[in-house]
Amino acid sequence: MFNRDRWKEILEVLTTNWFRTVLTAFGVFWGILILIILLSAGKGLENGIRADFGDIATNTMFMWTRSTTKAHMGLPIGRNFNYKTEDVETLWEKFPQLRFISPRNQLGGFGGNNNVIRGLKTGAYNVYGDYPEIIQQEPMAITAGRFINQSDIENKRKVAVIGLGVKNELYEAGEEILGSYIKIQGVNFLVVGTYKKRSGNGNGEEGQKEIYVPFTSFSQAFNRGNNVGWMAITAKDEFPITSLKMGIVNEMKRVHKIHPEDTRAIGFFDLYEEFNRVESLFGAMSFIGYFVGILVLLSGIIGVSNIMLIVVKERTKEIGIRRALGEDPWSIRKQILLESIFLTIISGMAGIVVGALFIYGVNALLDANGPVDMFMNPSVNLGVVSAALFILIISGLLAGFIPAQSAIKVRPIDALRTE
Amino acid sequence: MIEIKDLHKSYKMGSNSLHVLKGINFNVEDGELVAIMGSSGSGKSTLLNILGMLDEADSGTYVLDGIPIKNLNETKAANYRNKFLGFIFQSFNLINYKTALENVALPLYYQKMPRKQRQEKAMKYLEQVGLKEWSHHLPSELSGGQKQRVAIARAMVAEPKVLLADELTGALDSKTSYEVMELIQNINDQGNTILVVTHEPDIAQMCKRIVHLKDGVIVKDEKVKQVRAKVNV
Numbered sequence: 312m313f314n315r316d317r318w319k320e321i322l323e324v325l326t327t328n329w330f331r332t333v334l335t336a337f338g339v340f341w342g343i344l345i346l347i348i349l350l351s352a353g354k355g356l357e358n359g360i361r362a363d364f365g366d367i368a369t370n371t372m373f374m375w376t377r378s379t380t381k382a383h384m385g386l387p388i389g390r391n392f393n394y395k396t397e398d399v400e401t402l403w404e405k406f407p408q409l410r411f412i413s414p415r416n417q418l419g420g421f422g423g424n425n426n427v428i429r430g431l432k433t434g435a436y437n438v439y440g441d442y443p444e445i446i447q448q449e450p451m452a453i454t455a456g457r458f459i460n461q462s463d464i465e466n467k468r469k470v471a472v473i474g475l476g477v478k479n480e481l482y483e484a485g486e487e488i489l490g491s492y493i494k495i496q497g498v499n500f501l502v503v504g505t506y507k508k509r510s511g512n513g514n515g516e517e518g519q520k521e522i523y524v525p526f527t528s529f530s531q532a533f534n535r536g537n538n539v540g541w542m543a544i545t546a547k548d549e550f551p552i553t554s555l556k557m558g559i560v561n562e563m564k565r566v567h568k569i570h571p572e573d574t575r576a577i578g579f580f581d582l583y584e585e586f587n588r589v590e591s592l593f594g595a596m597s598f599i600g601y602f603v604g605i606l607v608l609l610s611g612i613i614g615v616s617n618i619m620l621i622v623v624k625e626r627t628k629e630i631g632i633r634r635a636l637g638e639d640p641w642s643i644r645k646q647i648l649l650e651s652i653f654l655t656i657i658s659g660m661a662g663i664v665v666g667a668l669f670i671y672g673v674n675a676l677l678d679a680n681g682p683v684d685m686f687m688n689p690s691v692n693l694g695v696v697s698a699a700l701f702i703l704i705i706s707g708l709l710a711g712f713i714p715a716q717s718a719i720k721v722r723p724i725d726a727l728r729t730e
Numbered sequence: 731m732i733e734i735k736d737l738h739k740s741y742k743m744g745s746n747s748l749h750v751l752k753g754i755n756f757n758v759e760d761g762e763l764v765a766i767m768g769s770s771g772s773g774k775s776t777l778l779n780i781l782g783m784l785d786e787a788d789s790g791t792y793v794l795d796g797i798p799i800k801n802l803n804e805t806k807a808a809n810y811r812n813k814f815l816g817f818i819f820q821s822f823n824l825i826n827y828k829t830a831l832e833n834v835a836l837p838l839y840y841q842k843m844p845r846k847q848r849q850e851k852a853m854k855y856l857e858q859v860g861l862k863e864w865s866h867h868l869p870s871e872l873s874g875g876q877k878q879r880v881a882i883a884r885a886m887v888a889e890p891k892v893l894l895a896d897e898l899t900g901a902l903d904s905k906t907s908y909e910v911m912e913l914i915q916n917i918n919d920q921g922n923t924i925l926v927v928t929h930e931p932d933i934a935q936m937c938k939r940i941v942h943l944k945d946g947v948i949v950k951d952e953k954v955k956q957v958r959a960k961v962n963v
Contacts, residue, residue: 316839323827632823635784636884637812638840640804719804724784727823 336658338611346604347666355689440529456504476519631726651711816885
């Protein structure tokens with residue numbers, strides 16, 4: 312196959328009619344270019360949307376309580392109940408597949424009253440009682456100081472980590488923040504850190520206006536006892552939370568004496584399922600990319616096949632001579648196939664290179680003009696490129712197959728008679 | 731060298747079939763220079779094609795140097811043609827994008843001979859036909875006589891058992907025809923077996939034996955006194 316004479320001949324044949332060769336190659340070039348551009352555009356959209364999800368642990372569910380809608384075990388309908396801190400222990404025992412269980416409590420909320428005071432300034436903020444693990448489930452960048460830690464929990468320290476939005480409203484520019492005190496519903500907390508969340512999703516502004524305090528200090532300061540407002544539960548990566556969630560919910564129903572068929576009493580939201588829905592959208596997009604791209608490529612390949620047929624026709628006499636001189640039919644078939652594969656691959660490579668340059672240009676443009684919504688870093692990975700190459704080789708083979716067959720079907724004596 | 735017994739061949743032309751060869755019997759000894767003569771339609775080209783394994787007979791036997799030639803698949807036929815036969819055509823049939831040297835080296839390429847060896851050998855044969863200086867010219871840069879010499883070199887290069895020439899002077903003027911025939915005679919003098927199909931009596935006279943074909947049968951098979959081409963030039 313890697314035979315100097317064979318390759319010389321391939322080049323000779325393909326260069327005898329430059330214009331035709333280039334036109335033919337353009338079909339395949341165009342097909343692979345469209346394929347690459349479509350796939351990279353899909354990838355850009357995917358990257359953009361993924362960036363909006365941020366680093367949030369997506370294998371997560373949130374679970375809260377509502378009032379019961381069925382009487383059970385002598386307990387009335389419409390009963391309110393709370394998760395307890397013991398529930399966390401129960402869940403840890405029953406579900407070793409879990410990675411984080413963060414019990415959470417909250418003060419304030421959307422449109423709440425002013426609940427935080429510092430000197431002469433006041434503001435309305437969401438205040439969360441949390442464990443240190445929450446930073447892994449809801450990632451945030453600590454811009455100064457530190458986040459709450461385990462000894463804050465154990466010692467029930469009244470410390471707080473505030474968002475940049477809180478800082479901007481309660482502090483003058485340049486004021487020392489760490490070590491200052493803020494009063495949350497009449498209780499003083501020492502500010503030990505500030506955070507910034509990655510903006511991008513709709514509630515970016517709101518996300519910066521939060522205050523995190525240790526769960527235990529929160530419970531004590533605001534009289535929550537061992538109640539838990541809601542829980543953020545993340546499973547280990549190999550166990551999708553979607554498959555665990557009903558077990559968790561049923562366990563909570565059992566613990567809190569709720570009718571097993573009461574579907575309203577425990578509210579939950581499965582982030583993973585939501586995320587998967589978007590994932591399947593990405594899948595559909597890359598399917599469309601492949602589908603359209605390959606169809607365009609196919610028309611290019613038909614072009615190659617067509618031209619190869621003409622080439623074979625033109626060379627009928629030559630093929631006849633070669634067979635009279637004793638070339639074996641397989642060698643002729645191989646020659647035609649190689650010409651076709653070579654043409655396909657060269658033009659495909661050109662398509663890949665131009666596609667890559669195009670992507671590079673778009674990226675440079677995006678970099679220069681700042682980020683665009685829902686679109687980021689369009690790219691194709693090596694897998695796609697090798698898939699494209701694979702498709703090219705296969706299609707080169709297909710394109711050459713029929714012409715090669717027709718080349719050896721002509722009997723040498725008939726081929727020699729052709730003038 | 732060649733033994734043919736009761737060879738029949740007919741072509742189907744639509745509904746009626748055309749019986750071209752009606753029982754040919756003839757033998758060719760080693761080192762003979764045989765002319766096959768006949769008017770057009772006498773079956774001489776068909777006979778040559780069958781001898782050249784480009785076509786297959788309907789019935790009869792064909793033995794080439796002790797090897798029965800029958801039921802060949804294409805690969806085997808190609809292999810035999812390459813090893814046993816050298817073709818010289820009326821229209822030269824050189825491959826026009828290959829140089830004279832490459833054209834001559836083609837049969838060796840199909841034998842998978844290494845490049846260097848192949849070129850040396852091809853050069854040797856080009857030299858023998860007096861075209862060493864033209865080895866890197868394309869066929870389009872050569873005259874008719876030169877092209878036919880290249881074709882002869884190509885037919886010789888694989889050292890075949892038999893050379894088959896189909897109207898090899900048909901496209902040449904008489905002066906070049908004689909030059910080419912002189913070359914053929916020289917090759918024959920070296921002991922090669924050559925079959926020439928022609929309808930020109932003067933060319934036939936330059937062979938050692940003439941087989942006359944008419945309507946698919948041999949009507950006359952005679953040894954002749956060879957006329958040397960050189961005298962006529």
